[in-house]
Amino acid sequence: MxxxxxxxxxxxxxxxxxxxxxxxxxxxxxxxxxxxxxxxxxxxxxxxxxxxxxxxxxxxxxxxxxxxxxxxxxxxxxxxxxxxxxxxxxxxxxxxxxxxxxxxxxxxxxxxxxxxxxxxxxxxxxxxxxxxxxxxxxxxxxxxxxxxxxxxxxxxxxxxxxxxxxxxxEEVNFKSRLIEWCQKNKLTISYELVNDDYDKTNSPTFECNVLIEDLISGHGVGYSKKESHQNAAQEALKRVKNNSAFAKQLFAIRDSKIAAEEPADNAVEESASVESQDTETA
CATH class of the missing domain: 1.10.1520.10 (Ribonuclease III domain)
Structure with a gap:
């Protein structure tokens, strides 16, 4: 002092x-x-x-x-x-x-x-x-x-x-939170860059979508890819939380994919079983 x-x-x-x-x-x-x-x-x-x-x-x-x-x-x-x-x-x-x-x-x-x-x-x-x-x-x-x-x-x-x-x-990392939600519910998630441009001040802007089970679930714009991902994830979280019909649609897509994969898996198992029996017979 x-x-x-x-x-x-x-x-x-x-x-x-x-x-x-x-x-x-x-x-x-x-x-x-x-x-x-x-x-x-x-x-x-x-x-x-x-x-x-x-x-x-x-x-x-x-x-x-x-x-x-x-x-x-x-x-x-x-x-x-x-x-x-x-x-x-x-x-x-x-x-x-x-x-x-x-x-x-x-x-x-x-x-x-x-x-x-x-x-x-x-x-x-x-x-x-x-x-x-x-x-x-x-x-x-x-x-x-x-x-x-x-x-x-x-x-x-x-x-x-x-x-x-x-x-x-506070929960501010929307991207991590969305990833955790998808992992918990066994849903696939990915991000796609829709557009990169410049605003009126010549600053780069990025526009992206977040896809859950290949379905567009959120859209985000930001002045960096990270910011656009966060904004897209935030929109997706709000959507799955407030729109039960949309969440059910995601689960239905997931279940249909699992069901489509099961016959192929069963066929492989049956083939392996037959081969095993033939080996034992021989």
Whole structure:
């Protein structure tokens, strides 16, 4: 606290004091090397070079921040849910550090107003805020160390933007859930890419169908194949849950396939039995 007061007084005489105070309001402490935090807000679509001519963007900081965030969140989840099994802890951590969650946190922090990117770059495509948030954690780690990152996540993010109890109960991986449902009911599942195109901002889009027993069961569109799969799976889950007639149709297709395969299997068994008898006779 004393350090922050001293830094606040010193900053009153700096021309770039507003940038320092901006990060202070967001992080809870003043940066030592503010250039790291500024770089965390630079998207690769902006051509900015360092004094030695090297291109600057937030990708390397994002890579580092991703690893640090995983470690900090794992520590928090481990302590919060005492006695819970590894699978539960892994699933809860994944839901916290998933791209959609980080993107929302980034927006709540106001990163969408601070990130520098080309106007042609679509924010909903590359999750600019989520990526910048990870890069910010990376910058924080280099500038202040692991404990500062831990303080930031525990005091500025968890509780304020994330309810751990609620998150632990949420089901967000629709694709995995649909696969489990199909495996339980012995149904085949596959995904097919229907179309890949570009939107008005020249960002790639993907359109896919999820097929259960070769029957189109859900349709999804997204700015990545993974996102389109998740959206298709979500639609399929709603359909099999709310439309009993559709679910019965899937089971009927499954049963007819099984019935069609049984005569062939019986024929093979009968042939094997005859061969065995001939061998014994001989």
């Amino acid at each position: 004393y350090c922050n007061i001293v830094n606040r007084i010193r900053l009153l005489f700096r021309k770039d004091r507003e940038s320092y105070f901006c990060f202070y309001r967001m992080l809870g402490f003043f940066p030592k090397n503010i250039k790291l935090y500024e770089q965390a807000l630079l998207h690769k679509s902006i051509l900015v070079r360092s004094d030695n001519g090297r291109l600057l963007n937030n990708e390397r900081l994002e890579f580092l921040g991703d690893a640090i965030l995983d470690a900090v969140v794992a520590d928090i989840v481990y302590k919060k849910f005492d006695g819970k099994r590894e699978g539960f802890l892994t699933n809860t951590r994944s839901k916290i550090v998933q791209r959609d969650t980080l993107n929302q946190i980034g927006k709540e922090l106001g990163l969408d107003k601070l990130i520098k990117f080309s106007n042609q770059q679509s924010s909903h495509n590359s999750y600019l805020c989520g990526n910048a948030f990870e890069a910010l954690v990376g910058a924080m780690y280099i500038d202040r160390g692991y404990k500062a990152c831990q303080y930031f996540i525990e005091n500025k993010i968890i509780g304020k933007y994330i309810n751990l109890e609620k998150v632990s109960r």
